[in-house]
Amino acid sequence: MKKKYVVGAIALALLGLGTSACSNDSSSNGSHSSKTEKVKNAVSNTKSDVSVSKNGFKGNKYSTKSGIITIDKITNVKVNDDENNPKNFTMVVIEGSFTNNSKKAVSPEDWVMSNLEINQVLPNTERELETPGNNEHDNGTKWDDLFKNSESKVIPGKTIKFALEYDLESKTDKVSNIYSIQAESAEDGHHIGKPYKVNAGSDNFTYKDSDDDDTDTDD
Structure with a gap:
């Protein structure tokens, strides 16, 4: 057992x-x-x-999960005042359309600043246009409505036409005929794909001082 x-x-x-x-x-x-x-x-x-x-611009269009932008044209606009005094300068006007693919409202200007790098192509270098200006947004240019659209928040799923203004100082900044638009990561800024290069057109605008308009109204 x-x-x-x-x-x-x-x-x-x-x-x-x-x-x-x-x-x-x-x-x-x-x-x-x-x-x-x-x-x-x-x-x-x-x-x-x-x-x-690896997917940067395809033609003049760049698409991401947050938005789609199409660059229609770029124009170098010579701005003159009534007296042709030293206020003269050139503004670079970038026209295009923007579709908001995100879940939150966002302006074309904010989206461009986060996702694109815009450079002047000069003979020996490239110079970045860093911050859009707003000097001529209410001065009677033919882009006034498009300038305002660039600052307006686009509802998710909607598309809007816009224009951005970059001001060049007449004494220090050179005017270029070619611009390079580089897609970049909104997270870390690394470049995505090859840049889209645009030949700029030209135009003129005569600036009218708002103070002069007020004076005429008072008379």
């Missing part, structure tokens, strides 16, 4: 060890499988991000 008891106990112990080993192997395999899946997913996501990051 004692022998049978001992043999039975040994058999049960061996059975327990075998079950435990199988359980550990299964757990180990499950853990390894889980880790493998995570790595595969990470690689897949990275590849997806890389493929997206």
